[in-house]
Amino acid sequence: MTERSLVLVKPDGVRRGLTGEVLHRIEGKGYELVALDRRTVGRDILAEHYAEHEGKPFYEPLVEFMSSGPVVAVVIEGERCIEGFRALAGATDPTAALPGTIRGDLGRDWGLKVQQNLVHGSDSPESASREIAIWFPHLA
Ligand code: RTP
Ligand code: MG
DSSP: OEEEEEEEEOHHHHHTTOHHHHHHHHHHHTOEEEEEEEEOOOHHHHHHHTGGGTTSTTHHHHHHHHTSSOEEEEEEEEETHHHHHHHHHOOSSTTTSOBTBHHHHHOOOOSSSSOOOSEEEOOSHHHHHHHHHHHOGGGO
16 A cells, blocks of 8 residues: 655755765665655754653653754655565664665664664654645645
8 A cells, every 4th residue: 555654854864965865765766756855943843743752761861862953854656665664674773683774784872872874764654744745734
């Protein structure tokens, strides 16, 4: 089934100049870029986006990190692209992420309180609709 997913190039990815590399891998896989916007977001958007993680030990450092600089928000589209992008991204922990994945090839642990792992991708159709409505309300 054709679906959409919300991808974020996180501030570490943007800072390191890896936005093009991430987009290249998405397009190489055959997914379409439906919407794309670079912006710096505050706590309000991030509290909505990361509502499921509120109260966890990494929540505060995560919000700090995600608001530390611009992110590039992207809506991608394609058959099973939610699962497909998660596979492209690799495991949450960039040290454990397999080579061949975005996090495995380009990410590493920096000894910080939160995993700075370059990208976000929606993890289910429900998350994708919820997240697209937060970042791109006109597409919801
Ligand atoms: P994402 O939501 O960013 O696509 O990543 P994910 O599903 O692989 O990971 P999730 O469990 O949803 O966690 C969201 C983000 O929080 C940071 N995190 N740091 N213990 C840690 O240091 C830790 N745990 C989670 C990561 O940035 C993760 O992507
Ligand atoms: Mg997640």
